[in-house]
Amino acid sequence: MTDIKIKITDRDGVIHEIEAPTDMNMNLMEVVRSYELAPEGTIGICGGMAMCASCQCYVTSDHDLPEKSDDEEAMLSEAFNVRENSRLGCQLHITESMDGLEVELAPEEL
Numbered sequence: 001m002t003d004i005k006i007k008i009t010d011r012d013g014v015i016h017e018i019e020a021p022t023d024m025n026m027n028l029m030e031v032v033r034s035y036e037l038a039p040e041g042t043i044g045i046c047g048g049m050a051m052c053a054s055c056q057c058y059v060t061s062d063h064d065l066p067e068k069s070d071d072e073e074a075m076l077s078e079a080f081n082v083r084e085n086s087r088l089g090c091q092l093h094i095t096e097s098m099d100g101l102e103v104e105l106a107p108e109e110l
């Protein structure tokens with residue numbers, strides 16, 4: 001059992017250094033929710049189905065993350081505020097190789 005460290009910048013620019021378990025089959029969106037780093041109802045709206053982009057984040061560290069699925073690509077092509085380093089948090093499953101990951105939550109889509 002290992003926890004990894006992740007640095008998450010919330011939508012107010014506050015940096016949180018949190019620990020996330022690699023053995024609970026969690027994704028990054030669920031980690032953000034469990035630490036209440038974004039208000040309820042503003043993240044994870046589709047329940048992690050790659051269908052809402054409320055979990056969009058910008059990956060600012062140099063990690064080799066799994067490629068985007070077609071569903072993730074499709075959702076990001078329709079979302080707002082998308083950047084080169086955008087990912088859907090719900091599609092990033094927490095693994096040991098993500099130790100030290102740094103992400104910033106994308107602004108809420110209104």
Ligand code: FES
Nearest residue numbers: 044046050053090
């Ligand atoms: S929670 Fe809806 S796309 Fe990630």
